[in-house]
Amino acid sequence: MDIGRPQRIIEIEPVSLPLPSPDLPSYEPATEPAPDPNPVEPVDP
Amino acid sequence: MTTASALRPLEATTGIEPIVAWRTWALTGHRDGTNLLLRPVAGRSRPWRPMQVAEAGCKHTRMHSSPSVDCTCGLHGTHGLDLLRRTRCPAVLGRVALWGRVIEHDHGYRAQFAYPQLIALICQFCFWQWGSHAPSPDIVGWFPRDALVPLCWGHLELAQRYGMEPRRLLPADEVGLALREAYAVDQLIHW
Numbered sequence: 510m511d512i513g514r515p516q517r518i519i520e521i522e523p524v525s526l527p528l529p530s531p532d533l534p535s536y537e538p539a540t541e542p543a544p545d546p547n548p549v550e551p552v553d554p
Numbered sequence: 555m556t557t558a559s560a561l562r563p564l565e566a567t568t569g570i571e572p573i574v575a576w577r578t579w580a581l582t583g584h585r586d587g588t589n590l591l592l593r594p595v596a597g598r599s600r601p602w603r604p605m606q607v608a609e610a611g612c613k614h615t616r617m618h619s620s621p622s623v624d625c626t627c628g629l630h631g632t633h634g635l636d637l638l639r640r641t642r643c644p645a646v647l648g649r650v651a652l653w654g655r656v657i658e659h660d661h662g663y664r665a666q667f668a669y670p671q672l673i674a675l676i677c678q679f680c681f682w683q684w685g686s687h688a689p690s691p692d693i694v695g696w697f698p699r700d701a702l703v704p705l706c707w708g709h710l711e712l713a714q715r716y717g718m719e720p721r722r723l724l725p726a727d728e729v730g731l732a733l734r735e736a737y738a739v740d741q742l743i744h745w
Contacts, residue, residue, distance in 0.1 A: 517566065517658050520656075521653040524570050527572045
């Protein structure tokens with residue numbers, strides 16, 4: 510296959526490699542319950 | 555090509571984004587469709603292994619790093635599809651990322667590092683005839699030395715008529731999916 514004459518040289522150092530990353534560990538949600546968005550106000554006796 | 559660098563110095567630039575080019579590969583695998591490997595269409599060069607960066611080497615001489623301006627070594631990619639229609643026995647067409655030292659030519663590139671980005675099985679006869687308008691292959695023929703050849707039904711019949719008889723037929727959809735999964739890349743759809 511003839512791709513013609515060389516025209517220029519490019520030195521490419523990619524910020525991230527164009528290679529698939531290995532499988533990441535599955536996401537595990539935090540076990541601590543989320544705070545109540547509407548806490549009940551304490552009632553004075 | 556060998557005298558170009560002697561006539562005038564080549565422009566040299568830098569970049570941080572890989573170049574994406576067109577490329578074809580040959581395909582090998584076991585008779586059950588496992589151990590699929592993309593291979594260069596020319597010669598008996600090393601396969602491109604799944605999940606590993608392909609790195610160029612020069613089979614002519616080990617005295618220079620690849621790609622060298624005064625050689626033809628390196629991992630090839632092209633600007634367009636038409637040039638690839640002349641390649642010998644292509645089985646897979648795709649887009650390939652090229653980086654490291656890349657030499658840009660009139661019609662393509664030679665690179666130090668590469669990895670496929672999008673791939674599709676092609677019937678080599680349809681690709682030679684119709685290029686980007688080629689239909690998808692229907693089956694993949696398994697041949698001695700683990701060569702896998704995707705074909706449409708029409709060209710399978712033609713191949714058989716001329717003595718090119720596959721030892722086994724595999725569904726092209728299944729082989730294509732297994733290949734994409736092995737290399738963790740997406741299907742090339744529009745080309």
